[in-house]
Amino acid sequence: MSWVPIIVLAAAVFLVAAFLLKVNRSGWTLLGATLLFGLTGYALQGSPGQPAAPGIAAERQQVDGELLISARREYFDTSQLPSRWITTGDAFARRGDFAQAAGFYRNATQENAGDLEAWLALGIALVEHGDGQLTPAALYAFEKAQEIDEENAGPRYFLGLSWLRMGEAGRALELWREALRAAPEDAEWRESLALRVMQLEAMSGQGTPQPDAAD
Secondary structure (H helix, E strand, O other): OOHHHHHHHHHHHHHHHHHHOOOOHHHHHHHHHHHHHHHHHHHHHHOOOOOOOHHHHHHHOOOOHHHHHHHHHOOOOOOOOOOHHHHHHHHHHHOOOHHHHHHHHHHHHHHOOOOHHHHHHHHHHHHHHOOOOOOHHHHHHHHHHHHHOOOOOHHHHHHHHHHHHOOOHHHHHHHHHHHHHHOOOOOOOHHHHHHHHHHHHHHHOOOOOOHHHHO
8 A cells, every 4th residue: 555645644633733723732742652653553454565574564663762751751740750760761762672671660660569650661661572562461561550540541542552553443442532531631631632532533434433532
């Protein structure tokens, strides 16, 4: 399939969200991350010319560590720094060393089992270390993060991104809709999450957004 229509669509969605729908600049990074992951997932799932070699597919799924960290931080109070273990792990994640990063994030969960961001960071790192695959360990980390705070959309958002990269757009959409329903009305990221739900609905051809997702 041609890349041109997909890239044009992604650019159009970003411009509409940023300038016509007036998404705050703080949400641009998260929106950009969604477009990146969306393009990755659909390219891998829908390209008839994709080589069958696993090494090539894995290489195409590599993402920027800085972008992942910025997207994760959108779901937390930016005025409050994460633990020293997370900060150190982020340094390795920025260099693409997700195996080392996961080790430091795991230390953070052992030091404080109630640290939502540590569990979320661990899940993300384990997915990247697994070349984009949602391993049982990564799934467990996302579930632990969600248990700590049902209202925080971060765990469902990144778990949905993992499913999307594996070609499971339906599962991703279900998780994002759940995250939107559980989100506090005054959450700074709620508006951008609603836009991503609408975008994924349009890209996956699932029709009119549900009332919950459109609010």
